[in-house]
Amino acid sequence: MVQSLLQVSSLGVEGEGIWLALGTVGMLLGMVYFMAKGWDVQDPEQEEFFVITILIAGIAAASYLSMFFGFGLTEVELVNGQVLDIYWARYADWLFTTPLLLLDIGLLAGASNRDMATLVGIDAFMIVTGLAAALMKIPVARYAFWTISTIAMLFVLYYLVVVVGEAASDAGADTQSTFSTLRNIILVSWAIYPVAWLVGTEGFGLVGLFGETLIFMVLDLFAKIGFGFILLRSRAIMGGDSAPTPSAEEATAD
Numbered sequence: 001m002v003q004s005l006l007q008v009s010s011l012g013v014e015g016e017g018i019w020l021a022l023g024t025v026g027m028l029l030g031m032v033y034f035m036a037k038g039w040d041v042q043d044p045e046q047e048e049f050f051v052i053t054i055l056i057a058g059i060a061a062a063s064y065l066s067m068f069f070g071f072g073l074t075e076v077e078l079v080n081g082q083v084l085d086i087y088w089a090r091y092a093d094w095l096f097t098t099p100l101l102l103l104d105i106g107l108l109a110g111a112s113n114r115d116m117a118t119l120v121g122i123d124a125f126m127i128v129t130g131l132a133a134a135l136m137k138i139p140v141a142r143y144a145f146w147t148i149s150t151i152a153m154l155f156v157l158y159y160l161v162v163v164v165g166e167a168a169s170d171a172g173a174d175t176q177s178t179f180s181t182l183r184n185i186i187l188v189s190w191a192i193y194p195v196a197w198l199v200g201t202e203g204f205g206l207v208g209l210f211g212e213t214l215i216f217m218v219l220d221l222f223a224k225i226g227f228g229f230i231l232l233r234s235r236a237i238m239g240g241d242s243a244p245t246p247s248a249e250e251a252t253a254d
């Protein structure tokens with residue numbers, strides 16, 4: 001049923017394919033912009049931020065394109081007989097892109113390898129338990145895993161603010177200000193994901209697949225392309241943060 005509808009319309013189960021197409025285009029545009037901007041970057045440390053951020057957009061573009069073609073969509077039949085359409089490909093995307101986003105901000109802040117490993121570990125646990133929540137057949141189990149995943153997310157956000165924030169406080173003024181902007185983007189956008197899951201088809205179903213796909217598309221673009229745009233245009237990356245005096249900052253502004 002799901003497959004044949006997709007073949008006929010290519011627009012998904014509820015027409016959400018339009019948002020998947022827009023998501024694909026948005027990620028590709030972001031990726032091309034980051035590639036163009038990073039084309040003649042020579043400094044290996046700068047290059048690292050470009051490679052990571054281009055990779056984030058590329059992985060998300062591939063994931064959106066695959067979902068647009070109906071790959072990565074599965075049906076979960078609950079014990080009460082209800083059938084849910086779940087795009088599991090999102091979780092495969094997030095398993096790689098959320099650690100890469102944390103790597104970007106961790107490198108910016110100058111966090112230690114040990115702190116980064118902890119952060120990425122909890123983050124991966126959050127995504128895997130989120131996938132488990134989406135695939136469980138027993139409703140109580142779904143909400144139990146949602147709760148576990150959300151607790152892991154709170155740890156990730158806490159760690160980002162306190163531990164990574166502590167590392168950033170030793171950096172120059174440009175780095176500190178870019179760090180707080182990016183940290184706030186993560187705090188605001190990431191916290192909406194579990195809410196979208198809960199009100200969407202995986203949870204209470206207050207919003208259908210059409211609306212849920214739209215919400216995730218906007219969140220994904222903001223959390224990845226918006227994030228990358230601010231990071232890769234920042235003076236912290238592009239302007240050289242070694243001279244934090246106001247006059248020197250003005251002289252190096254692009």
Ligand SMILES: *C/C=C(C)/C=C/C=C(C)/C=C/C1=C(C)CCCC1(C)C
Nearest residue numbers: 130146149150153190193194197223
């Ligand atoms: C680019 C993609 C990003 C930034 C995705 C972030 C995703 C999350 C923060 C997801 C969190 C979830 C929970 C905390 C509870 C269970 C459901 C999830 C996986 C949506």
